[in-house]
Each structure stands twice: as C-alpha cells, then as structure tokens.
Amino acid sequence: MAKRLLVAAVPVTATNTHYITSPYGIRTITVGGVTSTGMHNGVDIVASCGADYIVAFESGIVTYARGDVTGNTPSEGNSVYIDHGNGYKTYYFHMKPRSVLVKAGDLVRRGQKIGYMGTTGNSTGVHLHFGIKLNNAWVDPEPYLTGLKNMGGERMTLTLRTLSQGMRGEDVKTLQQLLNAKINAGLVPDGKFGPLTHAALTRYQAANRLLADGKCGPATWSALLGV
Ligand SMILES: [Zn+2]
Incomplete structure (x- = not known):
C-alpha cells in the first residue's frame, strides 16, 4: 500500500505521525477482480507504530459514540462523531473494540484521547478513517490537518437556540x-x-x-x- 507522510499542524493521533494511505476523493478499488469506482469521503491514516490513540481534532460535543462492534458491520465499525460548532463535524471510523473513551454528550478538548485505532467495519487493516463535514457536506480533511484551513479556533461558537416543538435543524x-x-x-x-x-x-x-x-x-x- 502506497503511503505518504503528512506532518499535521493539528494532530488527530496522539503521536502525530500520520501516513495517508488513501486520500479524499474519487478512487478505484479492485476487490476479487471486480473494479469499482466510488467517492472516498475522508482520509485513511495509519500510524508509524502501526496503531495509535486517536485524539479529538478540535474541541466540541460528542454526538455519537459506539465501541461494541467486533465484526464488519456497520461499515464504519466503532466510531465517534464530534460537533465543533461553526458548521463543522468530525468523524472517526474503524476504532478498536471497547477502546472508545467518550460517549454522546461529552464535551471534549482538542487533543483529548477518544479511543484507539482498529480495523472494525469495512476495513482490511488497522487505520483511522477521518472525515470532516462542513454544513453537512463532506470536505477534504487534508488542508485542515496541515493547517491550511481551520475550523475557527477560539472564535468557534456552538449556536444553541431555544428549541420547541415544530422546529427543525x-x-x-x-x-x-x-x-x-x-x-x-x-x-x-x-x-x-x-x-x-x-x-x-x-x-x-x-x-x-x-x-x-x-x-x-x-x-x-x-x-x-x-x-
Ligand atoms: Zn477510508
């Protein structure tokens, strides 16, 4: 598997040795002689030591966390979703069974350990699939990892309206x-x-x-x- 070192300005693993094995974007995969083309909506990251702790990319609220998956379904395996405000959310897939350290509703800080890399779900080797959504659309995480783009830093605000029946959002x-x-x-x-x-x-x-x-x-x- 071809891999490329990425020195991250904002780490998503504890030791910050990111190797991107599959970038964001259209990719062609051949499995068992069958070639298919699809959209890869995140980056696949491995650690130089093989596996590593995953850390929260930015501060936010955990909106979903699951750690009891041991097999191939669901395809994302064990996962954590974090809402950072400013329209940004991050997604961490394929985590090691029973390694998830957070639960929905937890507030996390940038760099806080949230679990360990694994290969649960639709995965053939230990890695982290890291995804970012901006206003509910997937975006390429790489410019955020390198520091070319950021999520607003200290200016981040989570807009919490007073909610009542009939509202949406x-x-x-x-x-x-x-x-x-x-x-x-x-x-x-x-x-x-x-x-x-x-x-x-x-x-x-x-x-x-x-x-x-x-x-x-x-x-x-x-x-x-x-x-
Ligand atoms: Zn992936």
Whole structure:
C-alpha cells in the first residue's frame, strides 16, 4: 500500500505521525477482480507504530459514540462523531473494540484521547478513517490537518437556540442524540422536533428538576451538556 507522510499542524493521533494511505476523493478499488469506482469521503491514516490513540481534532460535543462492534458491520465499525460548532463535524471510523473513551454528550478538548485505532467495519487493516463535514457536506480533511484551513479556533461558537416543538435543524438533531444518550429515549435523530422529542425532553426535564415545559432553553442545554 502506497503511503505518504503528512506532518499535521493539528494532530488527530496522539503521536502525530500520520501516513495517508488513501486520500479524499474519487478512487478505484479492485476487490476479487471486480473494479469499482466510488467517492472516498475522508482520509485513511495509519500510524508509524502501526496503531495509535486517536485524539479529538478540535474541541466540541460528542454526538455519537459506539465501541461494541467486533465484526464488519456497520461499515464504519466503532466510531465517534464530534460537533465543533461553526458548521463543522468530525468523524472517526474503524476504532478498536471497547477502546472508545467518550460517549454522546461529552464535551471534549482538542487533543483529548477518544479511543484507539482498529480495523472494525469495512476495513482490511488497522487505520483511522477521518472525515470532516462542513454544513453537512463532506470536505477534504487534508488542508485542515496541515493547517491550511481551520475550523475557527477560539472564535468557534456552538449556536444553541431555544428549541420547541415544530422546529427543525442540526441543533434539534444534537438534542435528540443527547436525549438518546441520557435517557435511552429511542428517538430517530432526524432533526425534526415532533411530539416524541417533546415527550422525551419533558421526561428528561422532570427527572432532572428542570422546568418540564418541553422547551430546550439555556438551563436544559446546560444540564444536557454538563456545563
Ligand atoms: Zn477510508
């Protein structure tokens, strides 16, 4: 496998020895004599030591984390998603079973260890598939790793509106994921604030001595995020 050293300005592994084995973009793969072309929506990274801790690329809120996958499904294997605000989210796939150190709702700092590289899901060797979404579209992570682009640094702000039934948006999705993590609400994180989200939120508020009005305002956000 051809690999290329990338000296990262902002590391995504603890020892910061990134080798890119597969860049972002259109790629052609031949498996068992069958050639297919598809979009690779992130970069594949290996560490010089073979495996390494993965760290949060920027500070943010963990919106999803799974560490119990041992086989090939789901294709992303064990994974972590982090919302950094400013429209940026990062994605870490194929992590080692039971190595994931964070859970949905956790606040993480840039450089904080979130788990260990592995080869779960659709993967043929130990590596990290690292993806970045900007305003819900995949973008090439490499300029962010090299420091050519950044996510806003200290100017980053997470916009948390007061949410109520009938509203839609990414922050509604974050709320649904947090309620699933906190009280096993079983909501579909579709970003639509409907009656089920309202009921789950009211239940969470009542259990946490908050005004159970079904509206997610500053006090409820603070409780959900632990800040
Ligand atoms: Zn990949």
